[in-house]
Amino acid sequence: MNDNAEISNNDSNAANYEHLPQICKELRGHEFYPQIAIPALYETEDIDAENKLIHAKYFHPAGTWLVAEVEVKTGLCFGYAKLASNPGGAEWGYFSLPELEQIATHGGYVVVERDCYFTATKFSEMGME
Template sequence: MTSKAKGLIPRMPRLYETEDTPAEEKLIWIHFFMGESHWYAVEFDGKDTFSGYVILNGDKQNAEWGYFSLSELTELRVGLFVVCVEDGWRMREFAEIMAERHGEGWNG
């Protein structure tokens, strides 16, 4: 994980702190990715569990909000490929990211 991402993690909202925030307004703090799979982190439990939006294998129709663990992401490998943290990530609202990166078809 990049040092910038490590610096953001302690400042992230804790689990359930943003549950009253509309999905499109939630701030995405960190973006993990591998190929066409994306994990957009909104909250963190302070130990291992993130809450966020997940798109697996480019399947926007079945993408959903849920929980994922840092330990599982760091162990995930497909051949030589591993999950990465997007370098230079700029925190912004979920709706802006979805429109910019995934266009229509996201399951907000």
């Protein structure tokens, strides 16, 4: 991993997630929780889905999760999820970062990862619909 990319994505208003678990951090090799400021839950509820700004992207062979809002205290997010087992059922909703962080498949060697190089992007520009 390029440490400069991680630093360039840092934000002086970034939330502190130290209280949340990072069981797979050593295997992952990077911070799981976003190192940037993200709107709080319900802060963007008046913005249409296609115009919502996606602030973080998580991926795994089982699916992709896009974060638009987060509650720092619990790691509960509002965003878009597209699961490999049901790609036609992709939808907006709530998901838990601590639960995603603990997913380890294929003997524990494949974990959900945060795209460390992802930059905030409008949902309509992501090609996920």
